[in-house]
Amino acid sequence: NAGVTQTPKFQVLKTGQSMTLQCAQDMNHEYMSWYRQDPGMGLRLIHYSVGAGITDQGEVPNGYNVSRSTTEDFPLRLLSAAPSQTSVYFCASSYSSQGNTEAFFGQGTRLTVV
Amino acid sequence: SQKIEQNSEALNIQEGKTATLTCNYTNYSPAYLQWYRQDPGRGPVFLLLIRENEKEKRKERLKVTFDTTLKQSLFHITASQPADSATYLCALLQYSGGGADGLTFGKGTHLIIQP
Numbered sequence: 659n660a661g662v663t664q665t666p667k668f669q670v671l672k673t674g675q676s677m678t679l680q681c682a683q684d685m686n687h688e689y690m691s692w693y694r695q696d697p698g699m700g701l702r703l704i705h706y707s708v709g710a711g712i713t714d715q716g717e718v719p720n721g722y723n724v725s726r727s728t729t730e731d732f733p734l735r736l737l738s739a740a741p742s743q744t745s746v747y748f749c750a751s752s753y754s755s756q757g758n759t760e761a762f763f764g765q766g767t768r769l770t771v772v
Numbered sequence: 773s774q775k776i777e778q779n780s781e782a783l784n785i786q787e788g789k790t791a792t793l794t795c796n797y798t799n800y801s802p803a804y805l806q807w808y809r810q811d812p813g814r815g816p817v818f819l820l821l822i823r824e825n826e827k828e829k830r831k832e833r834l835k836v837t838f839d840t841t842l843k844q845s846l847f848h849i850t851a852s853q854p855a856d857s858a859t860y861l862c863a864l865l866q867y868s869g870g871g872a873d874g875l876t877f878g879k880g881t882h883l884i885i886q887p
Contacts, residue, residue, distance in 0.1 A: 662815075689874075691874050691875070693877075698879070699879070700861070700877050700878060700879035700880060701816070701861070701877040703866070703874045703875070703876065706874045716874055717876075748815050748816070750815075750875075755874070756803075756804075756865065757802070757803065757804045757806070757863075757864065757865030757875060758803065758804045758821070758823075759821075760806065760818035760821060761806075761808075761816075761818060761863075761875060762818070763815030763816050763817070764815055765814065765815055766813070766814070766815050
């Protein structure tokens with residue numbers, strides 16, 4: 659059972675480049691989310707999805723796009739990378755969106771924008 | 773606005789003692805509160821979930837309390853070991869006008885257990 663798989667683990671981008679962070683889960687969870695984690699700021703919610711075809715914005719959505727075409731996959735797209743997007747990104751999934759089930763996290767993607 | 777505060781950025785405890793971490797929240801009326809552990813370079817790992825009608829929850833050496841009047845949760849590790857050294861995060865479900873928005877995390881407490 660792989661759980662939540664994120665790729666890549668590390669990435670360096672130049673300012674203005676675009677890229678997609680991949681996230682896949684094999685637990686048939688309806689709820690998936692993306693967080694960024696910065697020193698002193700904790701985990702901040704970027705976007706989330708309560709099921710295939712349904713996405714919504716979290717606390718810090720600007721500069722990011724998401725889509726959810728299948729239950730398993732929830733990619734995060736950076737449209738035009740900026741140094742302020744240098745961070746560690748975590749994808750998470752859970753059975754429920756109501757906070758009453760545990761969230762499973764991926765290993766993270768460390769992104770540096772130069 | 774909804775806010776979660778964890779008592780300190782770092783906590784040093786001697787091995788064998790009980791470590792107590794605090795999570796305070798404002799402008800929430802959570803039905804559930806969760807605690808996670810995060811090791812350097814890794815994603816958070818779920819530890820315990822407590823419901824609003826539960827005063828206390830235990831799992832091995834871990835104990836969580838939930839006081840909805842004080843708007844506070846305490847997380848205890850008894851007989852602490854150096855392997856318990858990690859960052860511990862509390863999390864609540866965030867709500868807005870449109871409904872549930874996902875888990876919001878505190879900034880975490882970095883716990884160091886000294887041998």
